[in-house]
Amino acid sequence: MKLQEVYLQGNGFEGAIPDDFGNCTELKIFDVSDNFLTGSIPRSFGKLVKLQDLRLGNNSLGPIPDDLGNCTELKIFDVSYNFLIGNIPRSFQKLKLQDLRLRNISLVGAIPDYFVNYTELTNLDISRNLIIGSMPRSFGKLVKLQTLNLAFNRLSGIIPVEIVNCYD
Template sequence: MKLQEVDLWGNDFEGAIPEDFGNCTGLKIFDASNNFLTGSIPRSFEKLVKLQDLKLWNNSLVGAIPDYFGNYTELTFLDISRNLIMGSIPRSFGKLAKLQFLHLSVNQLSGIIPVEIVNCTKLINLTLGYNKFSGEFPAGPLAI
């Protein structure tokens, strides 16, 4: 499919994100922020490996951050803040070498920050506030 950008930001959409968006394998930008979306991030999003920009902030999404997000090797911007996401940051995030902005604040995330996150050497903005993380922050380029 040729569709490269979906911008649904700032509407009154309710319910789950349709699985069909996962069939838009050419998507580079998907923004469904600031709506009333519920449910989890669709399993079909696993096919969106060309994503560069994924914004789902300020909804009521639940579930864990999918491990397959680590396959989004073109991703530069990820914002899933202000949801009800729980679990931990997947270790697969260490494969996101192009990631510059990672916003995970105001969720219910917990556990340690995976050491693999230091492989995200292009990060210029990291927000993790208002979660339940514990342990030590990994040493490496992010700590400098």
């Protein structure tokens, strides 16, 4: 299929995202944010190796499939305001994200150590979750970071001075 961009945000779509979108191998942008979608994020999206921008925010979608780690061209990933209780899949360490929005999705555990590998990251929003532990000192290596939102979690300890290294 030749479909490269899908913009369906801000409508009244209900039900599940059709698994068949995973067959659109030329797909680069997929935005279904601000709808009433339910169910799981299709595992078939892991076949979308050209996918660069995936926006699923403000729906009622289930867990982040491990297969999304195969989308190595993914630059923008927004699943804010969904029901994705749990952790971010370990397969995400292969990605080269620039904009990562995981706001209010009931994430648990510590901030993954591999976030420091997102050297092109300009925006990181993991606010309003159940993140515990401390803020990684390694965030100082994210020199392109412009926005960091860790608000309303359960972080503790010190604010690492290394964070002021986030400049060119």
